[in-house]
Amino acid sequence: MNQxxxxxxxxxxxxxxxxxxQNHGKHKPSILGVREHVFTGSVSSLASFMSNQETSFVxxxxxxxxxxxxxxxxxxxxxxxxxxxxxxRGGISKASRVINISEDIYAGFNSTLRLGNITHxxxxxxxxxxxxxxxxxxxxxGKVAGGNGEQVLSRDIYRLGQLFDFFRxxxxxVTTIGFYFCTMxxxxxxxxxxxxxxxxxxxxVGESIQNRVDILQNTALNAALNTQFLFQIGVxxxxxxxxxxxxxxxxxxxxxxxxxxxxxxxxxxxxFSLGTRTHYFGRTILHGGAKYRATxxxxxxxxxxxxxxxxxxxxxxxxxxxxxxxxxxxxxxYGFNNGxxxxxxxxxxxxxFMAVSWLFAPYIFNPSGFEWQKVVEDFRDWTNWLFYRGGxxxxxxxxxxxxxxxxxxxxxxxxxxxxxxVLSLRFFIFQYGVVYHMDASESSKALLIYWxxxxxxxxxxxxxxxxxxxxxxxxxxxLFLRLIKSIALLMVLAxxxxxxxxxxxxxxxxxxxxxxxxxxxWGVLSIAVAWKPIVKKLGLWKTVRxxxxxxxxxxxxxIFVPIAIFSWFPFISTFQTRLLFNQAFSRGLEIxxxxxxxxxxxxx
Numbered sequence: 001m002n003q004x005x006x007x008x009x010x011x012x013x014x015x016x017x018x019x020x021x022q023n024h025g026k027h028k029p030s031i032l033g034v035r036e037h038v039f040t041g042s043v044s045s046l047a048s049f050m051s052n053q054e055t056s057f058v059x060x061x062x063x064x065x066x067x068x069x070x071x072x073x074x075x076x077x078x079x080x081x082x083x084x085x086x087x088x089r090g091g092i093s094k095a096s097r098v099i100n101i102s103e104d105i106y107a108g109f110n111s112t113l114r115l116g117n118i119t120h121x122x123x124x125x126x127x128x129x130x131x132x133x134x135x136x137x138x139x140x141x142g143k144v145a146g147g148n149g150e151q152v153l154s155r156d157i158y159r160l161g162q163l164f165d166f167f168r169x170x171x172x173x174v175t176t177i178g179f180y181f182c183t184m185x186x187x188x189x190x191x192x193x194x195x196x197x198x199x200x201x202x203x204x205v206g207e208s209i210q211n212r213v214d215i216l217q218n219t220a221l222n223a224a225l226n227t228q229f230l231f232q233i234g235v236x237x238x239x240x241x242x243x244x245x246x247x248x249x250x251x252x253x254x255x256x257x258x259x260x261x262x263x264x265x266x267x268x269x270x271x272f273s274l275g276t277r278t279h280y281f282g283r284t285i286l287h288g289g290a291k292y293r294a295t296x297x298x299x300x301x302x303x304x305x306x307x308x309x310x311x312x313x314x315x316x317x318x319x320x321x322x323x324x325x326x327x328x329x330x331x332x333x334y335g336f337n338n339g340x341x342x343x344x345x346x347x348x349x350x351x352x353f354m355a356v357s358w359l360f361a362p363y364i365f366n367p368s369g370f371e372w373q374k375v376v377e378d379f380r381d382w383t384n385w386l387f388y389r390g391g392x393x394x395x396x397x398x399x400x401x402x403x404x405x406x407x408x409x410x411x412x413x414x415x416x417x418x419x420x421x422v423l424s425l426r427f428f429i430f431q432y433g434v435v436y437h438m439d440a441s442e443s444s445k446a447l448l449i450y451w452x453x454x455x456x457x458x459x460x461x462x463x464x465x466x467x468x469x470x471x472x473x474x475x476x477x478x479l480f481l482r483l484i485k486s487i488a489l490l491m492v493l494a495x496x497x498x499x500x501x502x503x504x505x506x507x508x509x510x511x512x513x514x515x516x517x518x519x520x521x522w523g524v525l526s527i528a529v530a531w532k533p534i535v536k537k538l539g540l541w542k543t544v545r546x547x548x549x550x551x552x553x554x555x556x557x558x559i560f561v562p563i564a565i566f567s568w569f570p571f572i573s574t575f576q577t578r579l580l581f582n583q584a585f586s587r588g589l590e591i592x593x594x595x596x597x598x599x600x601x602x603x604x
Contacts, residue, residue, distance in 0.1 A: 003078050004039070004127030012124040019121060020082060025070065030116030031108065032080040033072060035059055035125035040132050044581045045264035046365055047132040052261075054130055056244030059122075066120035069171040073108025073118065078126045081107070082116075089114045102147030105176070109156040113163070134272075134365045135304055135312060141273055142280040142316075148180040149284025180281045183237070187278040190351060194327040195426065201335020202433025237270050264579060265364065271354055272317065272361040279316035287416045302367060306378035306563075307385045309362040310556055311396065311403055318555055321358030323519075324351055330430065330515055334437055363563050365580060370566050370573040379560065386553060404548060408529050420530035427523030431457075434516035440505040457517055463488060464550070465543055522551060 005013075019032050036058040041051030058077050065072035086092050090110055093103040108118060131137045151157050157176065164172055200206030213222045238261075245254035310318070328348050363369045388394075390401030397403075411420060435453040436445060466488050499505045528535050528544045535541050566572045 003036075004129070006127060009124055009126060016080060016121060016124055019119065024119045025117050027115050027117040029119045030082045030085045030111045031074055031118040033062055033066065033074070033118065033120040034078045034080070035122055036077050036128045037125045038130050039127050040129045043132045045261075045266070045579070046134055046137060046269065047130065048264070049261065049266050049269050050130045050132070050137055052241050052245070052257075053238075054128070056241040060240060060244040060247060062120045063122065065171075065175050066118065069168070069175070071168060071171045071175045072120060073105045073112070073175060075108075076102075076104035078128070085116060086111065101150055102144065105147075105151070106154075106156060109160060113156070113159060133302075133304070134269075134362055135309070137273070138276050138312065141276045145180055145277040145280035146284045148177050149281045150288070152177050152181075152285055153288065180277055183274060183277045184282055187274060190324070190354065194324065194331070194351060195429070197331050197335060198327050198429070198433070201331050202429075202437070206335055237274065238266065267353075268357045268361050268364060271357040274354075275317045275320060275358050279320070283410060286419050287410045287412070303369070303371075303374055304362070304366050305381050306363075306375075306556075306560065307382040308397075309366065310382065310552075310559075313362055314552065314555070315407060317358040317361075318559065319522075321355045322555060322558065324355040324358075326430070326515065326519060328352060328355070330434070333512075333515070334434070359559055360562070363559070364576070367577070367581070368573065370563065370576055372567045372570075372573075375564055375567040379564075382556060382560070386549065386556070400549060400552065401545065404545070404552075408532060411530055411532070417530045421527050424523045424526035424530070427519040427526070430519040431516040434512050438505075438509040438512050440503065440509050442504055453516065456513075457520060460517065461543075461547075463492065464547060521547065525551065 016032060016034065020029055022029070036054065038051040038054050041048045058075075062072060062077070081092060086107070092107050092110075094106045094110075111118060131140050160172060161169055197206075200209075209221070212218075238258075242254060242258055245257055249257075328351055331348070332344060368374045385398070385403075386400045388399040388401075390399040390405065394402045396406045411417060431453060432450060435441060435449055441449050466485060496510070500507060500510075525544060525547050528540070529548070532541070535544055
């Protein structure tokens with residue numbers, strides 16, 4: 001598995017092979033596992049996090065899984081196979097490249113099902129180079145998470161679950177899909193908590209219960225209503241790594257290493273990884289179709305363009321991070337009436353941390369991510385990609401349209417379309433709740449107000465159709481078309497001013513309408529792309545594509561503006577480089593920027 005066998009370790013191979021003849025339980029060993037030394041940990045903070053995480057997994061984790069739990073499988077780490085045992089029992093790997101994308105662990109499944117025995121040995125180790133860039137790490141974790149999703153659906157897991165006794169089956173859950181399933185439940189918990197708080201806020205139920213609590217002085221119910229996430233859940237994924245440090249180096253060294261990693265923003269990295277695993281694991285369970293993602297495994301510590309990061313993390317992190325932020329803003333605006341600012345901070349600090357990590361981690365850990373020259377070049381590249389038309393032979397790296405079509409490829413059957421539709425219904429909660437809190441509704445709870453809000457939204461869609469018309473396609477009517485667009489824009493602005501002045505509509509209602517209509521539009525868009533064949537037959541696909549481009553442009557600007565603001569301050573870039581990379585790379589990065597001069601394309 002691309003291991004680097006050191007000379008002094010190679011001398012121990014004879015002793016390791018003798019383990020095949022030793023008694024390690026009821027059956028002779030069929031796979032011998034050994035330790036792994038990840039030698040790329042000194043390149044950057046990300047490489048250090050990955051190295052420490054892998055080290056804890058292939059030492060502390062593997063030795064416990066092998067003995068006493070007896071549920072260790074093969075994870076693509078250093079293992080020696082009994083060749084005769086495996087080729088006479090179906091071979092080492094499976095034939096399917098989709099279901100068996102994690103072909104290494106299926107070798108362990110195959111060995112265990114055929115009465116093999118998998119061990120772990122500490123006296124020998126081999127070298128391994130892990131991923132050192134965030135994009136490499138995300139692709140690798142996405143591949144592994146997708147592979148675990150396919151394992152959930154595989155017959156191998158079913159057979160092992162049927163054959164194991166109860167206690168070994170629980171241990172087997174931990175060694176395979178358990179980690180990813182619990183990760184998904186962790187993110188679900190945050191979503192359920194925030195949607196529950198938003199429902200209590202918008203419906204008025206929370207306020208009425210709080211009033212009753214105040215009258216009856218029911219402290220237990222008051223504590224339940226004001227439940228707080230004091231700790232960011234993503235940090236807990238680092239606990240095995242900390243325990244590994246304590247066992248290997250002692251408590252003091254482990255404490256110093258943990259504090260150092262906190263200064264290097266390890267909490268941001270682990271929270272971001274939480275979103276990566278959840279997205280790919282959940283999407284594979286819903287739609288299947290996990291695929292191999294080549295990570296490169298090289299020292300590719302280079303500046304990643306804004307558009308490249310956006311393509312990779314848009315659906316897995318950015319959209320979800322904005323959804324969490326929107327939930328927190330609505331709860332602050334309509335539901336939080338107890339505890340003041342300190343109470344809201346304690347209630348939402350971990351959720352805000354998760355949202356910010358999902359939105360900005362790819363740019364925080366990006367070399368020269370806050371260098372002004374790079375930011376200007378990135379913006380130009382992103383706009384060119386966003387507005388470049390797709391077509392036959394155009395790749396997703398070149399055009400937003402081609403990338404968008406690729407992002408929809410996983411929705412290919414009726415069951416997946418129905419599931420996507422059901423999940424998208426949550427975005428309609430915002431509009432249904434917010435419109436009744438507007439000043440224009442005048443405290444009325446009539447259903448007519450909700451339908452009026454849909455009529456307004458329909459008018460906005462018509463305007464989108466008008467502004468989405470392409471002047472180049474109408475050569476003889478370009479001037480007339482631009483006149484219509486100008487008149488439509490002036491009429492909308494004039495109508496908005498008149499409504500604010502002469503009706504009960506207030507300026508606050510305008511911002512409330514944004515909170516209401518933006519999620520509804522995304523929900524409509526999500527349902528439309530789920531039923532793409534029907535929408536195409538209705539002739540509405542170009543409109544849907546224009547709406548999707550508008551949302552991606554808005555999402556990109558929300559992320560890009562803070563990055564541009566921080567890039568105005570030169571010390572931010574220097575601080576980021578010194579914080580995230582080792583001294584040699586930091587010096588090389590600074591020298592390359594000096595040599596680049598005014599050429600933004602040169603340098604690292």
